[in-house]
């Protein structure tokens with residue numbers, strides 16, 4: 001059902017679809033002015049056609065599923081900041097509606113236990129393929145661990161994920177870090193770990209680097225300078241012995 005059929009009293013010579021054609025911007029201006037002089041009309045139109053729109057959109061999305069996915073992925077690839085911006089906006093909204101969301105999710109899970117099970121399985125399979133997921137998952141994991149140890153955290157997940165994306169090599173030894181998700185708890189010697197240059201200070205930009213697991217373990221509670229001095233000490237002792 002078209003707009004003109006639904007509201008014959010408002011049908012005008014502009015009712016034909018003109019987007020992208022000659023006169024499209026005239027049409028836009030006309031629409032803007034028209035909406036101002038007819039408050040509530042758009043909402044009434046939406047209410048009248050809600051079900052129809054839902055069905056039409058669902059049918060369209062079903063047919064063009066792959067195409068839509070491709071466009072979305074290409075966009076996120078070209079605009080890596082878009083995902084973070086979107087996340088920040090979502091988080092802001094979530095904080096405002098936390099209680100409501102929690103209650104709604106709990107109700108939904110209670111009513112559809114099978115959907116939840118299936119969804120987590122699909123999500124796990126997807127995560128293994130998504131490289132960027134590894135950075136985000138590492139960030140989540142690291143922040144959680146440091147918070148549990150009572151660290152004061154003065155940086156956001158977005159900042160830490162950005163640092164992770166840029167850190168291909170260990171800060172100390174320069175070995176390649178293995179960011180691939182192995183599913184093994186604890187990881188291997190090249191697993192990326194977060195290191196504070198000064199262990200006493202809080203987690204903040206300027207005091208953190210990403211080092212391999214082995215370097216971080218060797219460094220222990222030493223400060224950055226103490227660790228470098230320690231390495232020089234070993235080097236000197238070995239040169240003397242050689």
Ligand SMILES: [Zn+2]
Pocket residue numbers: 170171172173174175211212213214215216
């Ligand atoms: Zn290292």
